[in-house]
Amino acid sequence: MNSEQKDFFAKYPYIPKKFIAIDVETTGLNAGVDKIIEVAAIKFDLLSNEHLVFEELINPGFTVSSLITNITGITNAMLEGKESFLEIAQDLHEFIGDLPLVAYNAQFDKNFLFNEFSLANLELTNPFHCPMNLSKQAFTLPNYKLATVAKHCNVPLDGAHRAKADAIAAGRVFMCAATTLGHINEISPKKLSAKSSGANHKDYPPNELGKHYGQTIVFTGELSISRAEAFEAAAKVGLAIKSSVSKKTNYLIIGEQNENIVGASGISSKQIKAESLIDDGIDIQILDEDEFMTVAEE
Known part of the structure; x- marks a missing residue:
């Protein structure tokens, strides 16, 4: 040395x-x-x-x-x-x-x-x-x-x-x-609850001129950006934001899951439903945050 x-x-x-x-x-x-x-x-x-x-x-x-x-x-x-x-x-x-x-x-x-x-x-x-x-x-x-x-x-x-x-x-x-x-101790950032985030998807109507107008998007888990920022990015490109997954869902965005909520599998109920619908032939794209940002920047 x-x-x-x-x-x-x-x-x-x-x-x-x-x-x-x-x-x-x-x-x-x-x-x-x-x-x-x-x-x-x-x-x-x-x-x-x-x-x-x-x-x-x-x-x-x-x-x-x-x-x-x-x-x-x-x-x-x-x-x-x-x-x-x-x-x-x-x-x-x-x-x-x-x-x-x-x-x-x-x-x-x-x-x-x-x-x-x-x-x-x-x-x-x-x-x-x-x-x-x-x-x-x-x-x-x-x-x-x-x-x-x-x-x-x-x-x-x-x-x-x-x-x-x-x-x-x-x-x-x-x-x-x-x-x-000055250390390598991981202290997870405080997670914001849906109430404290201050973001309601109904406050972000889709841009009718956006490339993805007519399509819908659902979010699950924590992203590195706030929900408000995610909703704004989605709405800007015309995506209608929904709170639950259905046959009409086009995109499901997966963030970091809280295992205390979703269990040891780390998989949310929204993702489970989306994968079930995909198995039934419904065209739903499951994306991570980076992939979502690519869609939002199109």
Whole structure:
């Protein structure tokens, strides 16, 4: 350890000298149904500065939707002939070892990794750190999407929504937020109730000139932006905001769920109903916040 490293760790003793920044791309949002199609794990070694990389495309065993291809750039042709998660699980597990894991919006990656490893009879007991939660404490930003926080921290993010690029950015944002805060203790931001949010969807009528006029949208869970901001963005592009999912729903936007409300599955009743309707042939698109913002910016 050179003098510069000694000074750094003396100033920031709570930052692990080694950690794994990890990211997964998936076929959807439900860890109990959807599968991982790409995983990247970056071994941040702050002593040697040799950051080893584990990166694999993974065949989920079924066709990937065009929506996921549009978001990630990962096509079915790219996955053809690739190994399943079961086949790469042992190698990934050994690469991770017992190091702490860092993942942006960690609960999402954690749910998928726990599920996939359990199918391979492997346990994942490593502690997780979430740079998104830390960033919410450290910075005041218009939203806490990885791209927004990375830009604030002067972290390059080339190839967003691909696992390696997102994992590297997550690791660097983790260090930026941690050095700003002076700790890595995750204190979840206070969740606003529907009453205290001050946003009533009826106060945001759809813009008749908007591109999506005539379509409807429903929100579930907490986003990095306020409900008022989400409602305003949806209404601006013509979307009619509804409080419940029905056969007339076009979009369901999934935010971070409170397990005290929805249970350990992390799946809300709105999502369950939407997936049931999709199974019945109803065309409902289930999107995360980043995907919603893409629709809202069209």
